[in-house]
Amino acid sequence: MGAPVNREIHLASRPHGWPTEENFRLVETEVPKPGPGQLLVRNRYMSVDPYMRGRMDDVKSYAPPFRLDAPLDGGAVGEVVASEADGFAPGDVVLHGLGWREYALVEARSARIVDPDLAPVTTYLHVLGMTGLTAYAGLLDVAGMRPGETVFVSAAAGAVGSLVGQIAKLRGAARVIGSAGSPAKVARLAALGFDAAFDYHDGPVRESLKAAAPDGIDVYFDNVGGDHLEAALSAMRTHGRVAVCGMIAQYNDTAPPAAPRNLSLVIGKRLTLRGFLVGDHEALRGEFVREMSGWLREGRVSYDETVVDGIENAPAAFLGLLRGENLGKMLVRL
Amino acid sequence: MGAPVNREIHLASRPHGWPTEENFRLVETEVPKPGPGQLLVRNRYMSVDPYMRGRMDDVKSYAPPFRLDAPLDGGAVGEVVASEADGFAPGDVVLHGLGWREYALVEARSARIVDPDLAPVTTYLHVLGMTGLTAYAGLLDVAGMRPGETVFVSAAAGAVGSLVGQIAKLRGAARVIGSAGSPAKVARLAALGFDAAFDYHDGPVRESLKAAAPDGIDVYFDNVGGDHLEAALSAMRTHGRVAVCGMIAQYNDTAPPAAPRNLSLVIGKRLTLRGFLVGDHEALRGEFVREMSGWLREGRVSYDETVVDGIENAPAAFLGLLRGENLGKMLVRL
Structure with missing residues (x-):
């Protein structure tokens, strides 16, 4: 039995106009090992968002372009499977920025532990995020x-x-x-x-x-x-x-x-x-989380999720989002 | 010798695209007599401004459209020749809103006395106005x-x-x-x-x-x-x-x-x-007048005037303004 396999989505080419599946490539790699200050995270959900379309182009914008022949990135939640950082232990659920892959090697300082008992873990990717x-x-x-x-x-x-x-x-x-x-x-x-x-x-x-x-x-x-x-x-x-x-x-x-x-x-x-x-509006986050958590607890805010299964279907989920095929938040379950 | 004659510019027709002299008509009328609360003003200078182009169209906008077959209006300064209002006397120089005519019958409450010794009277139509x-x-x-x-x-x-x-x-x-x-x-x-x-x-x-x-x-x-x-x-x-x-x-x-x-x-x-x-910015006027008057006194602000003579040339002055023929403020001397 070989080492566990990681699958991730690379940018294969840049689109002209509407992107297609051909702009993406599913790549198998080895599962990496965390170095000092790093976590190995098994991603459970990743976000696809409209702003990612801009990052497929090679133009300077507020978010850097995705690199060709490298994995895309974006919001994700997953479970820590190995930790080389203080304050994080296997089993912790973390929110971080390295989606589009099944296993992510995350710098601990850019990960945040979320409480799955407080709210469904997916909500940290949308209504609470x-x-x-x-x-x-x-x-x-x-x-x-x-x-x-x-x-x-x-x-x-x-x-x-x-x-x-x-x-x-x-x-x-x-x-x-x-x-x-x-x-x-x-x-x-x-x-x-x-x-x-x-x-x-x-x-x-x-x-x-x-x-x-x-x-x-x-x-x-x-x-x-x-x-x-x-x-x-x-x-x-x-x-x-x-x-x-x-x-x-x-x-x-x-x-x-x-x-x-x-x-x-x-x-x-x-x-x-x-x-x-x-x-630019991080200063509002505390107030936002307090108010939104309250509304959710009281059942005064509802949300929808459109969930697509499997990393291999992440490009299709993203393309569907651009065509408006989602109701509420478009997510990929890994 | 007959009664003094007043000349004024009426809107003869509404333009489609660029206005022409044919959209205006010079009309002779009798000089009116002021009723209670009114002033008769001999206009000395009138302003032509880009926003007046919008008022030539019959569309609802922030300023009401000019009426057909009636005099246009706009900022003017002139000399009171007869007053039926307290606080105004013949010889006073007033700023008011009834330009496009040689004699204006002005409601005293919409006129403001300006001091020709403090600044040239034309400046109340631009740099100080x-x-x-x-x-x-x-x-x-x-x-x-x-x-x-x-x-x-x-x-x-x-x-x-x-x-x-x-x-x-x-x-x-x-x-x-x-x-x-x-x-x-x-x-x-x-x-x-x-x-x-x-x-x-x-x-x-x-x-x-x-x-x-x-x-x-x-x-x-x-x-x-x-x-x-x-x-x-x-x-x-x-x-x-x-x-x-x-x-x-x-x-x-x-x-x-x-x-x-x-x-x-x-x-x-x-x-x-x-x-x-x-x-919407009247609240700033006091501060503005203080600061701008100081700059003018100290010679730190300069202004240009492009002056056209005669009410009969007011339409040409306005059309020239739209074509950018003015340097600084476009004025008509009456």
């Missing part, structure tokens, strides 16, 4: 939502969007509107407490949004860009704010997008449009 | 410029832009870059203390700006929109801010503009883009 903080900080800090306001969020059945809508209601929004990409997702938004929701395939976003928010909107949480942003600018009331979290509609575009054509509305309506990255 | 406050509030409040930052302003030889650049230097900007539309204007910017300036006809704005600000910019004061905004987004450093004051490049467009195609940069760079109207 970066995803949740993204929704919380973007809505409350970047967009500065106030009670009584009307909020619109795109990709609202996704991991971030579904939390944005629920946090908005819990923090006193008068009306929350979501857009999503299928009738099933729209139905789910109603169950999550959204006041209105529409399928963006059903007609021009501008018209659907106007019907859902006849009196206009104060806040738009943008996950999509393109025609959604243009529609939101049209629907904005005076002093409205846009928190720009993502523009997934154009991540795979090969030509620069032309929208929004109505950007000059920012002047007369005195609008603010602000891009953000969750990493 | 709305124009100056627009530059001051937009740069310091909306964009939140801090000492040591690099600032870019478009239409920099115009009334607002030339003040933005000078205020930026006086408030400690490390580097101030301006764009303008002629070699003479570019030369003038150097004399005003800009660190770099370029003629936007000389090549793609993106390349000219990159050459002038190789290390990037922190603040962009946008008077132009279009390719200037796109170039500024490309040149922005992390946490940069855009104060959107105007988009004169597209005021006469009949099709919606496509730029900026790189708006998604706001995410990774965490940029803020904020539209504003000077009317």
Whole structure:
């Protein structure tokens, strides 16, 4: 019997436009041994996220590009199987940044022990983790939502969007509107407490949004860009704010997008449009974890997970995410 | 000898695209008599401003549209020739909102007496008035410029832009870059203390700006929109801010503009883009007048005026402004 085998996903080539399975390669390697200060972690769940599309390109951005012929990385939770670091023991469940592989050699200082009895371990990859903080900080800090306001969020059945809508209601929004990409997702938004929701395939976003928010909107949480942003600018009331979290509609575009054509509305309506990255909002994490844990305990926040099994299916899970095939958080179980 | 004649400019028709002289009509009327609470003012100077282009269209906006077959209006200074209001006497010089006519019947509560010994009366129409406050509030409040930052302003030889650049230097900007539309204007910017300036006809704005600000910019004061905004987004450093004051490049467009195609940069760079109207920043006026008056007294702020004579030439002055024929503030002397 040989040594245990590790399987990991490498970047085989960079995509032009939409990525395909051919851009990824499943590679078998030996399971590594931890050196001083390191942990060997058997990953149980890994996250696939829209921002990873940008890292497949060889361009300078806020996150470094994935390297060719090397494993991808990203959020993961797993179980420590060997530890050469103080404070970590076999059996500990840790959150860390080396997904896309079955076994990870993790520097202990970049791992955090999580309590599987406090919450399901997957929630540290979304509702109690970066995803949740993204929704919380973007809505409350970047967009500065106030009670009584009307909020619109795109990709609202996704991991971030579904939390944005629920946090908005819990923090006193008068009306929350979501857009999503299928009738099933729209139905789910109603169950999550959204006041209105529409399928963006059903007609021009501008018209659907106007019907859902006849009196206009104060806040738009943008996950999509393109025609959604243009529609939101049209629907904005005076002093409205846009928190720009993502523009997934154009991540795979090969030509620069032309929208929004109505950007000059920012002047007369005195609008603010602000891009953000969750990493700038660590100061909010304590408050966020306290408030979100409470909401989860009280059953006031719900979340969905779409789970795909097996490292060999991680590329398909990621591609499905880009096509919107997930409800809530897209995860790969290893 | 008949009664004195008043001449005023009416809106004869609404433009489609670029306005022409045919959209205006010179009309002779009788000089009116003031009723209770009113002043009869002989206008001496009137302002023409880019925002007036929007008011020629019949669309709801922040300023109401001009009415057809009625006089236009806008900032003016003149001399009281008859008063039916306490606190105003013939000979007083007043600032008010009824330009585009030789004699104005002004409600006293909407007139403000200005001191012609303190500053030239025209300055109340620009450097000490709305124009100056627009530059001051937009740069310091909306964009939140801090000492040591690099600032870019478009239409920099115009009334607002030339003040933005000078205020930026006086408030400690490390580097101030301006764009303008002629070699003479570019030369003038150097004399005003800009660190770099370029003629936007000389090549793609993106390349000219990159050459002038190789290390990037922190603040962009946008008077132009279009390719200037796109170039500024490309040149922005992390946490940069855009104060959107105007988009004169597209005021006469009949099709919606496509730029900026790189708006998604706001995410990774965490940029803020904020539209504003000077009317929201009245709280700053006291501080602004104090600081700007001091700078003027000390000779630390310069301004240019382009003066056209005669009410009959007011439409030509306005059209010239839209074509960028002014250096500094465009005024009509009546």
